[in-house]
Amino acid sequence: MRKITLFTFIIASFLFSINCQPVQRLTAHSHTDLSNQESNTETLVPDFSSTTETTPRIDREFRAAWVATVANINWPSSRDLTVEQQKEEAIALLDLLQKTNYNAVVFQVRPQADALYESDLEPWSYYLTGQQGVAPSPFYDPLNFWVEEAHKRGLELHVWLNPYRAHHTAGGPISEHSVVNTMSDIVFELDSGFYWLDPSSKKTQDHAHAVVMDIVKRYDIDGVHFDDYFYPYPSYHNDKDFPDDENWNKYLANGGTMSRSDWRRNAVDVFVERIYQSIKKEKSYVKFGLSPFGIWRPNNPPSISGLDQYEVLFADAKKWLNEGWVDYFSPQLYWPINQIEQSFPVLLGWWESQNTKNRNLWPGINIGLYEGEKKVDEIFNQIMITRGMVPKAPGTIHWSIAPLVRDDSLQSALITYPYAKKALVPPMNPEYAKKSSKPDISINYGDNNLTIKLNEKRTSISNWIIHAKFRERWETTIQNRTDLEIVLPFFKVDDSPEYSPFKLSHVSLLEELKITKVNRYGIESEPTIIVPCNFDCKE
Numbered sequence: 001m002r003k004i005t006l007f008t009f010i011i012a013s014f015l016f017s018i019n020c021q022p023v024q025r026l027t028a029h030s031h032t033d034l035s036n037q038e039s040n041t042e043t044l045v046p047d048f049s050s051t052t053e054t055t056p057r058i059d060r061e062f063r064a065a066w067v068a069t070v071a072n073i074n075w076p077s078s079r080d081l082t083v084e085q086q087k088e089e090a091i092a093l094l095d096l097l098q099k100t101n102y103n104a105v106v107f108q109v110r111p112q113a114d115a116l117y118e119s120d121l122e123p124w125s126y127y128l129t130g131q132q133g134v135a136p137s138p139f140y141d142p143l144n145f146w147v148e149e150a151h152k153r154g155l156e157l158h159v160w161l162n163p164y165r166a167h168h169t170a171g172g173p174i175s176e177h178s179v180v181n182t183m184s185d186i187v188f189e190l191d192s193g194f195y196w197l198d199p200s201s202k203k204t205q206d207h208a209h210a211v212v213m214d215i216v217k218r219y220d221i222d223g224v225h226f227d228d229y230f231y232p233y234p235s236y237h238n239d240k241d242f243p244d245d246e247n248w249n250k251y252l253a254n255g256g257t258m259s260r261s262d263w264r265r266n267a268v269d270v271f272v273e274r275i276y277q278s279i280k281k282e283k284s285y286v287k288f289g290l291s292p293f294g295i296w297r298p299n300n301p302p303s304i305s306g307l308d309q310y311e312v313l314f315a316d317a318k319k320w321l322n323e324g325w326v327d328y329f330s331p332q333l334y335w336p337i338n339q340i341e342q343s344f345p346v347l348l349g350w351w352e353s354q355n356t357k358n359r360n361l362w363p364g365i366n367i368g369l370y371e372g373e374k375k376v377d378e379i380f381n382q383i384m385i386t387r388g389m390v391p392k393a394p395g396t397i398h399w400s401i402a403p404l405v406r407d408d409s410l411q412s413a414l415i416t417y418p419y420a421k422k423a424l425v426p427p428m429n430p431e432y433a434k435k436s437s438k439p440d441i442s443i444n445y446g447d448n449n450l451t452i453k454l455n456e457k458r459t460s461i462s463n464w465i466i467h468a469k470f471r472e473r474w475e476t477t478i479q480n481r482t483d484l485e486i487v488l489p490f491f492k493v494d495d496s497p498e499y500s501p502f503k504l505s506h507v508s509l510l511e512e513l514k515i516t517k518v519n520r521y522g523i524e525s526e527p528t529i530i531v532p533c534n535f536d537c538k539e
Contacts, residue, residue, distance in 0.1 A: 055467050055514060056476045058524075059423035061387070062328070062362045062395025064104035065097060065404065066160065069127050070111035071170040074401050079130035079172075083138055086128075090146060093401060098153040100404065100411050101419040106225050106289075106397060107146055110161040110211065112168045113179045113197070117143030117219070121211050122179070126172035133175035147220055154463065154480040156425055158223030158289065159215055163208040163271070165229055167195035183207065188244075190237040199231060199314075200247045200267040205274070212275055216282050220459055222520070223287035224279060228332060230268050230315045264314035276325040284432040285520035287327040291364050291397065292317035294333040294347055301350045305341045324357030327428055330397050334366035337381055345385050352389055359429050362386075362395035367410070368403040375403075376413045383418050393426035422478050424463060427522035436525035439464060439517040443530065446487075450510075450532060454484045456517060464517040465524070470508035488513075490532070 067074045075093060076086045097105055109116045114125040114132055118141045123133035128142065136142070143159070150157040166179050166187045174180050179197065180187050186201040197204040212224055231242055248260060258266060276288045293309040296318045309315045321329050331351050335342035348363055355361050365382050369375060387394040404410060427433060440455040454464050458481045466477045470492050479486060491509045514527040 055474050058465060058476070058478070059421055060393060060426045061423040062104060062360065062393075062397075062425055063102040063419060063423060064106050064156075064158070064362075064395070065102060065398040065401040066106045066364075067093060067108060067401050068111075069108040069116055069125065070162075070168055072127050076128065079127060083136050083140055086136070086142065087140075087145060090142075091149060093405070094146075094149050094153050094155060096405060096411070097155055097401070100414050101422050103154060103423060103425050104156040104158060104222070105146075105150055105401075106158045106160050106223075107143075107150075108160040108162075109143055109215070110159075111165070112162065112171045113166045114171075114175075117141055117215070119211075119214065121207070121214060123175040123177040130172070131175075132172060133177050143215075143219055151220075151458075152480060152482045154422075154478070156222035156462070158225045158287065159219070159221050160225040160227065161208075161212060161215075162229050163212075163226060164197045164199050164204070164231075165194065166197050169193040179207065188242075190232060191240065192236045192238070194232060194236050196232050196236075196242075198244050198247060199271070200244050200251075200264060205267070205271045208271070209274060209278065213278055213282060216279055216286055221286060222462075223289055223327075224275070225289045225291065226272075226275075227291045228293045228309070228313070228315070231264060231313050234312060261311060261314060265310070265316050268314055269316060269319060272320050273323070273325045280432055284434075285428070287428060288325075289328040289330060289362075290317070290320060290326050291330040291332055292320075294331045294335070294364075295342065296350075296354075301346060303340060303343070303346060304350070318354050321351070321354050321359065322356055324359055324429070324431070326359055327432075328360035328362050328395075329355070330362050330364045332364040332399070333382075334364065334369070334399065336369060336378055337385065344382055345389070348386065348389055357429070357431075360393050360395065360426055361390050362397055364397045364399055367398045368400075375407075376410060379410075380413070380418060387418075395426065424478070424518060424524075425522050433521040433523055434519065436517060436519040436521075436523045438525050438528050439515055441515055441528050441530065443532070445533070448491075449487050449489045451485055451487050452513070452515065454479075454515075454517065456484070458482055458484070460519065462518050462520055462522065464515065467514040467516075467527070468510060469512040469514075470510055473508065 069075055072078060076089055081089070094105065110122070111125065111127060113122055115122045116125045116128055124135050126132040129136055147157045167174055169192060180195050183203065186198045186204050188196050188198060190196055197208070215221065216224065248263065251263060256263065272290070279286050279288050292315055293307060293313065295304055295306045295309065297308050297310045298305050309317065317331070320326060329351070331347070333344050333347050335344055337344045352361055363386060365379065367375070367379050370378055383396055386396055398404065442453045442455055444451040444453070452466065461481050463481060464479045466479065466486060468475050468477070468488055477486060488510060491507060493507050510532055513530040513532065515530065516525045516527045518524045
């Protein structure tokens with residue numbers, strides 16, 4: 001018989017109807033592949049609140065922030081930092097996201113055909129060490145560091161890459177190992193000083209594809225993310241046409257019949273679809289997200305005016321969403337609510353109408369749009385509008401983390417409301433999602449508590465959830481994938497001075513546990529149910 005303390009014994013003597021049963025330990029079942037089955041998100045995410053009436057509901061919402069490395073916008077703050085200072089800054093940013101109940105970070109790892117990670121394909125980033133091609137010293141892999149530290153804090157890590165930008169005007173001296181020098185036949189220097197890979201070139205597409213898949217294969221990331229830079233903005237080349245005459249003339253000579261604009265868009269379409277399909281084939285749980293310019297074409301919907309990305313950036317973002325070549329779609333809706341020409345809710349409603357494949361629609365919002373109370377009001381209202389218009393799986397990505405870092409009042413406002421409670425990332429679209437098996441749990445009993453251990457690989461889960469029932473009250477804990485053990489007490493006593501700790505109304509025994517796990521697709525399992533042996537349990 002396990003030893004119990006005198007205090008435990010006294011409390012136990014006051015309580016009755018204790019149902020001592022052996023631990024119900026349910027082992028895991030294999031995943032079910034749903035990729036070739038008709039399904040929907042609702043069937044993959046069982047609502048346990050309907051079967052366990054008082055079990056608290058877990059909120060689902062994507063809450064992410066962009067961390068830009070280009071021009072040292074967000075991290076590292078300077079190219080002159082030591083490795084230890086870089087790590088300290090990264091941890092401070094991730095701690096901030098954890099504290100304010102975000103659940104994802106979109107981290108820029110390829111700002112100008114260079115790498116903030118160890119790569120055999122491209123040189124080390126200038127923004128990391130101040131010299132392109134030079135590794136950090138003492139050596140560490142920043143991406144691996146960010147992934148590990150993000151996961152410790154319950155954050156997904158999405159790598160953000162610019163597929164076609166070869167060199168930025170703030171990019172420093174160009175390394176001999178840069179594509180500007182090693183692939184000069186497919187790189188153009190624009191009038192502004194930017195260098196750009198030719199999107200129409202198969203060689204460009206093959207190289208960018210290899211870079212993406214190298215990261216997917218070697219790092220335990222949760223997502224791959226592209227932003228709005230496909231063909232360059234007109235201002236980058238003094239409003240001149242993009243200089244791809246050679247490939248265009250070859251296309252015509254080979255009997256091509258598309259217009260030049262259609263030909264350019266088709267090249268980008270082929271690349272986007274290829275990236276999506278390749279990621280799904282390699283690691284189907286890794287999400288592919290796109291964050292295009294927020295307007296597809298002027299007059300879509302009729303009240304909207306602005307840049308025509310379809311004709312200027314040669315990005316048919318509507319087609320990518322219509323075809324479902326993404327797991328999530330985040331148009332950059334960096335405009336206020338009360339603006340006619342570019343209205344946040346009007347544009348969000350239009351993009352939602354184009355979401356024919358039911359992908360996750362998580363708009364990008366500009367949290368630095370205003371200052372003071374007006375900023376807080378605008379952010380809150382945009383989050384609430386998104387929750388109302390995309391109720392099944394809401395979410396936003398915040399541009400960028402900088403306003404959050406420098407504004408304590410914004411941090412406080414977010415964790416007061418609307419991010420008062422933690423939320424899990426919504427599940428992936430069911431085309432590739434797999435069901436989650438019941439968690440394999442083991443229990444170790446102490447004198448006055450029990451230790452719950454999740455017997456799962458960290459790389460196979462994103463979170464696990466413990467619902468603990470003390471008398472008639474359920475308490476819920478969301479555990480990170482790196483924290484595979486938790487200690488719970490057998491009972492809780494209200495120790496306020498005005499109460500006697502022996503009053504029955506203020507002593508609650510641990511009566512039941514319902515434990516679930518959430519797999520890498522965001523799918524929550526059915527619960528493993530445990531009735532603990534609070535007393536007289538035999539070893």
